[in-house]
Amino acid sequence: MRATLTDERFSDPDWIFERKLDGERVLVFRQGKRVRLLSRNKKLLNNTYPELVDAYRKQPNGNFIVDGEVVAFQGRISSFSRLQGRMKITDPEEARKSRIAIYHYLFDLLFLDGHDTTRLPLRDRKKLLRKVIKFTGPLRFSAHCSEKGEKFYKEACKAGLEGLIAKNVDGEYVHSRSRDWLKFKCVNEQEVVIGGYTDPKGSRVGFGALLVGYYKGKRLKYAGMVGTGYDDELLRDLGKKLRKIEKGDPPLKTEGRDPGKNMKDSKQARNPKFEWSKRQLWCRFRDLNFGHLDLFRISIFGFRIFRQQ
Incomplete structure (x- = not known):
């Protein structure tokens, strides 16, 4: 139940x-x-x-x-x-x-x-x-x-x-x-699609940030980059999962916005630091709110993968 x-x-x-x-x-x-x-x-x-x-x-x-x-x-x-x-x-x-x-x-x-x-x-x-x-x-x-x-x-x-x-x-x-x-x-939760990720920098392991989106009707729209809220163990484990997924074209529909605002139709979406996934992982973030232009204002303190498409 x-x-x-x-x-x-x-x-x-x-x-x-x-x-x-x-x-x-x-x-x-x-x-x-x-x-x-x-x-x-x-x-x-x-x-x-x-x-x-x-x-x-x-x-x-x-x-x-x-x-x-x-x-x-x-x-x-x-x-x-x-x-x-x-x-x-x-x-x-x-x-x-x-x-x-x-x-x-x-x-x-x-x-x-x-x-x-x-x-x-x-x-x-x-x-x-x-x-x-x-x-x-x-x-x-x-x-x-x-x-x-x-x-x-x-x-x-x-x-x-x-x-x-x-x-x-x-x-x-x-x-x-x-x-x-x-x-x-008491807190807001949002189900999102992981469409890609950025490579880690410095001492960070696994990945830098997740590139996430959400479905609006049948269209998968870009919603933002999520780079906080992970411990090292999760960064390593999720990083391994992401690297096993076949790479592809940017899957997130963007309306021409640039990275950090939107992805697919922008030149910066082809930036080599962005890795795009053909297969989609779904996850749920806590305390994740939509801000201006349907992008996310993010204050993360919980994360879980719950299905794969």
Whole structure:
């Protein structure tokens, strides 16, 4: 089940409000002592989070499916960039030795001892979840605030959190996006296409800046160069990915603007420092806003690749 982004902010006794955590969505399937951790894309994650496998094997109840978010913290705030250090690990022994502690925050129960619970209202699923799971070690219950969504939202934003997920307490669990779950975001996110990159200068590794665009109808328009917000590990890893992609003509439609403003139709788009990719990577930047002429004003503190075209 996925939440729908909304600009609405409301308070309602028939809704609960949970913190929006910045992590990886993980479903847990337990049958007897057999445990499987699956990502939203059905990737097996047992070797990445072996401590969670151990914790679920020790649970007193037998067969269940639970839904939650795996997170790592930077201080009191969940940090996706910190979690990425664990997401790359596929060796369970290496994962156990990692200094990046992870936690699984559970917010829903889909199946229990032969019974499909998705048709139950959320309020009942939450009650069952608290009874079924023994919350110790890395297993945490995703707490919520009832009714006072607007107040909780202001507090969450003031504390530097991503926002809230508002949930209808009478809603069923569906395997799609739903308006029974609504996303209240404190920061702006924009999905963009990586059309190319610049080479690194000086001591910088991987790449200098990403050349990104967005679709306006069927046209891919240039939106700006993004050169901040990356650590060295991400620069190296993403730089390797970009260099494996076949080079091509500038894919970003520009209306004749120059680099730093626009790309494709300008002479400077042929500048050798710009490397253009035939295949497109999509990514999501946080706190990325459109400025003058549809170009980006950028203040980046989070980045992730989430699909490839």
